[in-house]
Amino acid sequence: MKQAVATIVKPLPDHLFRVRGPNAEMRWEAMAGQGYHTPNDRFFVRNHTSTPLIDAAVWRLRVHGAGVRWPREFGYEELRAMPSRTLDVAIECAGNGRRFYGTQQDEPVPGTQWGLGGIGVARWRGVPLKYLLKQVGLLPEAVDVLATGLDAPFEDYGHVRRPLPVGKAMKDVLLAYEMNGERLPPDHGFPVRLVVPGWVGIASIKWLGELEVATEELRTPWNTVFYPDITTQPVKSAFELPWNARLPIGGLYVLRGRSWSGQGRIVRVEVSLDGGETWRPAEHRGQRLARAWLPWHISWAPRRTGPVVLMARATDETGATQPLSTPRHPFGYRFDAVVRHPIQLVNG
Incomplete structure (x- = not known):
């Protein structure tokens, strides 16, 4: 061939x-x-x-x-x-x-x-x-x-x-x-x-x-050698935003992201807009029953300039929820901790 x-x-x-x-x-x-x-x-x-x-x-x-x-x-x-x-x-x-x-x-x-x-x-x-x-x-x-x-x-x-x-x-x-x-x-x-x-x-x-x-x-x-005892994937979440995005204050944003798990459907997503101090439920519709991933969104009207850390954590139908940290894997597999996504709020 x-x-x-x-x-x-x-x-x-x-x-x-x-x-x-x-x-x-x-x-x-x-x-x-x-x-x-x-x-x-x-x-x-x-x-x-x-x-x-x-x-x-x-x-x-x-x-x-x-x-x-x-x-x-x-x-x-x-x-x-x-x-x-x-x-x-x-x-x-x-x-x-x-x-x-x-x-x-x-x-x-x-x-x-x-x-x-x-x-x-x-x-x-x-x-x-x-x-x-x-x-x-x-x-x-x-x-x-x-x-x-x-x-x-x-x-x-x-x-x-x-x-x-x-x-x-x-x-x-x-x-x-x-x-x-x-x-x-x-x-x-x-x-x-x-x-x-x-x-x-x-x-x-x-x-x-x-x-x-x-x-x-x-x-x-x-x-x-490479993937011993690795089969299903854990729960993860990501924002549809650039890393270190610069967002002008004064407007209303709809922040969007997606969560997924190899173990089952996503049933809940929570978002923090202040580095983990407080959490709000994200909204989602249409694809809740899909096995692949769950798109979600949350509204936000920031008023102050400066650095902000966005965080999203999801729970799948098995009850698995993303932790704030996860044990180190020697090959770097199965990272499932909540990712801290930095952005910068600036004057418009």
């Missing part, structure tokens, strides 16, 4: 992204006025190496292993002809929020120093993995499904690959070939990627080339 490579294919203008090595973090102000979904042109990019450009006409998905009766390969048009499902799902990097361990808690950790922009919500369309596994005769003794990507090998670890338990694979996972009503863009996994609702982004393998169904638990560098 012939393929070319580029670090990231799509444009990365400064007003939409912060470029972090082979990765691109979305600026949260880029979501202002964008509706529920993250547009493809501003969806964050997390690459281990470079974006491959794959010819769908010769691409094949190999499905094999001791856990299936009839191993076989599937072509792109074959998948597109299968029954499809459409889901609104968040994809979030496991290290989203990592930089706040250092800047907010004075406990720096190594790795890409993501703010909160390593997340996006898209409307994904594709074939339920459950349907595909039934076509190859999934055996009762199957345990894990190992997904492998077609991007270049990462250092000495080989191709990016990570197993999913069969129970999760048969529940709600998609083999996605469309993103927000368009053909999957190269940076986001064309021709086909996994979309694993609620789980860390590494589970949603891009540029999918192989599925091995095993009858025993599998181990790869991506569930032992």
Whole structure:
């Protein structure tokens, strides 16, 4: 299968992204006025190496292993002809929020120093993995499904690959070939990627080339060395504002943001406009039942100039609420503390 490579294919203008090595973090102000979904042109990019450009006409998905009766390969048009499902799902990097361990808690950790922009919500369309596994005769003794990507090998670890338990694979996972009503863009996994609702982004393998169904638990560098014991994401919140935004006093603002959790729906959001001294419930409507994230807003008419710290904390349906600080993770994963968002109020 012939393929070319580029670090990231799509444009990365400064007003939409912060470029972090082979990765691109979305600026949260880029979501202002964008509706529920993250547009493809501003969806964050997390690459281990470079974006491959794959010819769908010769691409094949190999499905094999001791856990299936009839191993076989599937072509792109074959998948597109299968029954499809459409889901609104968040994809979030496991290290989203990592930089706040250092800047907010004075406990720096190594790795890409993501703010909160390593997340996006898209409307994904594709074939339920459950349907595909039934076509190859999934055996009762199957345990894990190992997904492998077609991007270049990462250092000495080989191709990016990570197993999913069969129970999760048969529940709600998609083999996605469309993103927000368009053909999957190269940076986001064309021709086909996994979309694993609620789980860390590494589970949603891009540029999918192989599925091995095993009858025993599998181990790869991506569930032992890099992301051990990391599955679902915790609760987080972000304002749709630039960091250190300058806002003139004297007017009425509607501050907007979004909260999300890999564990379940968001049921409550509170906002502080004074660095945590007082809290007010945020207003929201329309998307409360969505699993992906909950947009919210709050009105504010500031009267004094000077620095202000905005804070937002959310609670999901499991009862998990964002804490004011969170225990340091050695790899910088699962930062869920309330983020202190600085702004400056100025004369108009």
